[in-house]
Amino acid sequence: AKQLGDDLTEVLHTEAELRDRLAELAREIERDYAEQPPLLVGVLKGAVMVMADLARELNFHAQMDWMAVSSYGAGTKSSGVVRILKDLDSDITGRDVLIVEDIIDSGLTLSWLKENLQSRGAKSVRICTMLRKPKALKVEIDVEYVGFDIPVEFVVGYGLDYAEDYRNLRDVAILAPHVYSGE
Ligand code: PRP
Ligand code: MN
Ligand code: MG
Numbered sequence: 001a002k003q004l005g006d007d008l009t010e011v012l013h014t015e016a017e018l019r020d021r022l023a024e025l026a027r028e029i030e031r032d033y034a035e036q037p038p039l040l041v042g043v044l045k046g047a048v049m050v051m052a053d054l055a056r057e058l059n060f061h062a063q064m065d066w067m068a069v070s071s072y073g074a075g076t077k078s079s080g081v082v083r084i085l086k087d088l089d090s091d092i093t094g095r096d097v098l099i100v101e102d103i104i105d106s107g108l109t110l111s112w113l114k115e116n117l118q119s120r121g122a123k124s125v126r127i128c129t130m131l132r133k134p135k136a137l138k139v140e141i142d143v144e145y146v147g148f149d150i151p152v153e154f155v156v157g158y159g160l161d162y163a164e165d166y167r168n169l170r171d172v173a174i175l176a177p178h179v180y181s182g183e
Helices: 015-032 048-057 108-118
Strands: 008-013 039-044 064-070 083-086 096-104 124-132 145-149 172-175
Touching: 008 015, 008 145, 015 048, 015 124, 015 145, 039 048, 039 108, 048 096, 048 124, 064 108, 096 108, 108 124
Parallel strands: 039 064, 039 096, 096 124, 124 145
Antiparallel strands: 008 172, 064 083
């Protein structure tokens, strides 16, 4: 049978690198929210791994809530159409919200989400993302906490999928183009 590591061309960031960088970000977040911990809002499904690791790294009471918004479907290109598949359980009026994401690619998902959460009366909305592709951005978006900037390649692992596969890969790796070139 196919192994998880088949069809990858290069590991961009190992599990250890991701963990170490996340610990650095956690120290910044602890310092910035010294008065009052934020509500962590994870964006399903990609953010599951970074949420699990970040929340456990933080040395304060980290409440978690989740939204599912999808703009990719099964393909590799962002459609720009954001749909809410699952909304927050909590009322965020007056709360400090920290959105937790795996990756910012075009930025369309997060710029939409940030505005959406601000319009609900959140006291503040900041963003923490493990990965960002600066050269793929289609909208300007302020991001307070970034793990790594990466090149414009199709990457998988650590929550990131291709057609729902590879999310459970521990590293972040580049997917071999032959896997999706038939699209
Ligand atoms: C991916 C990724 C981000 C978003 C980034 O999610 O997890 O949420 O796309 O793309 P953008 O910056 O171009 O908007 P996806 O829609 O694939 O859903 P998933 O998290 O369930 O994989
Ligand atoms: Mn996502
Ligand atoms: Mg996806």
